Amino acid sequence: xxxxxxxxxxxxxxxxxxxxxxxxxxxxxxxxxxxxxxxxxxxxxxxxxxxxxxxxxxxxxxxxxxxxxxxxxxxxxxxxxxxxxxxxxxxxxxxxxxxxxxxxxxxxxxxxxxxxxxxxxxxxxxxxxxxxxxxxxxxxxxxxxxxxxxxxxxxxxxxxxxxxxxxxxxxxxxxxxxxxxxxxxxxxxxxxxxxxxxxxxxxxxxxxxxxxxxxxxxxxxxxxxxxxxxxxxxxxxxx
Numbered sequence: 001x002x003x004x005x006x007x008x009x010x011x012x013x014x015x016x017x018x019x020x021x022x023x024x025x026x027x028x029x030x031x032x033x034x035x036x037x038x039x040x041x042x043x044x045x046x047x048x049x050x051x052x053x054x055x056x057x058x059x060x061x062x063x064x065x066x067x068x069x070x071x072x073x074x075x076x077x078x079x080x081x082x083x084x085x086x087x088x089x090x091x092x093x094x095x096x097x098x099x100x101x102x103x104x105x106x107x108x109x110x111x112x113x114x115x116x117x118x119x120x121x122x123x124x125x126x127x128x129x130x131x132x133x134x135x136x137x138x139x140x141x142x143x144x145x146x147x148x149x150x151x152x153x154x155x156x157x158x159x160x161x162x163x164x165x166x167x168x169x170x171x172x173x174x175x176x177x178x179x180x181x182x183x184x185x186x187x188x189x190x191x192x193x194x195x196x197x198x199x200x201x202x203x204x205x206x207x208x209x210x211x212x213x214x215x216x217x218x219x220x221x222x223x224x225x226x227x228x229x230x231x232x233x234x235x236x237x238x239x
Contacts, residue, residue, distance in 0.1 A: 005221035010035030012124075012218065013075050017060050017111065018083030020046040022179030022207040023129070027080060028053065030211035031218075041069065042083065060107035061099075066114045076118035078218045080127045081108050086181055091143035100143035105150040112158055116165065123166035127217050128155050130173040130229050132237050148173075152229045159227030168226045170217050175233020176204045200235040 014031045018024035019040030032038045032053060040046075041058035049055055059065055060083050084104050090096050108128055119126070131148035138145040151171060159169040176195050178186065185191045186204060196202055213232050216222055231237050 007216060007219045007221045008034070009078070009215055009218050012036045012077035013039065013122075014078040014080065014218070015039040015041060015073065015076055015115070016080045016082055017041045017058065017107075018081070020044075021082065022181075023174065023177060023210060024080075024082035026207035026211050027082060027214050030208070030215055031078075034215060036078075036218075039073070060111065061102050063110055066107075066110050070114035070118070073115070073118060075122065076115055077122045077124040078127065079111060079115050079119065079124070080129070080214065081111050082129050083107065084129065084181070086141045086144040088140045088184065091141055097143040097146075101147045101150070104144065104147035105154065108151055108154055109158075112162075112169075116162065116167070119162075119167045120165035125168040125170070125218055125222075126158065126162075127214055128169070128171035128229075130155070130171040132173055132175050132231065132233050134173055134229070135231075135237055155229055156227045163226070168217075168223070170222075170225055170227065171229040172210060172213050172217070173229050173231045173233065173237075174205075174210055175199075175231070175236045177207055177210065178204050179207060195236075198236055198239050200239055203234075205234055 009031060014036045016024050016028050019028045020042045028038050028040050039054045041056040045055050056069055058069055087096050091100055112126055128151050130151045133145040134148035134152045155169055155171040162169055210232050213230055
């Protein structure tokens with residue numbers, strides 16, 4: 001007997017770091033709308049907290065804080081690390097380079113290790129956030145690019161390492177999304193023109209347009225998908 005694939009995430013508990021930001025906020029909205037219990041972890045609480053959503057203050061670069069949150073989180077089905085930032089040309093300074101890599105790459109490992117027991121219990125999954133800059137360089141953001149390249153490699157390694165626990169690990173590589181991080185590029189006429197000219201659909205995407213991929217990767221329908229990074233970029237990398 002064959003069964004239709006289930007795309008449901010209803011009843012799952014999802015933790016999203018950076019969950020008050022553009023992409024993280026869109027993911028939180030989507031998972032909650034589809035029946036999941038959402039825990040949002042960010043540096044500071046939002047000005048307008050959403051009903052039915054749990055909020056936690058968290059610095060993803062603080063190992064003890066991450067471990068403390070894990071200790072008081074009894075159940076977890078899906079972990080998504082969306083917290084991030086970039087410093088553009090300042091990233092050529094060694095201390096800032098290290099800080100950006102910590103936020104994006106080291107924190108991915110820090111969170112995965114801390115929440116592994118809960119994910120093992122639920123046979124859950126991690127969804128990491130990579131970037132198209134994981135596929136090619138970014139002169140203006142060397143640390144961000146290096147970290148996102150590392151996320152792609154770490155996703156493969158964690159998928160192999162966590163497989164005995166029944167945990168799947170995948171990543172999404174967003175393209176040009178309308179977020180606060182991308183504001184500088186969008187407001188630079190020369191840069192914006194180059195981006196739009198290469199996008200097959202000719203426009204930047206909304207954060208909500210990434211959410212469907214996250215829902216899919218967290219659902220039973222994606223049970224055979226493991227260790228991959230999915231570009232969700234409107235065709236930018238392909239063009």
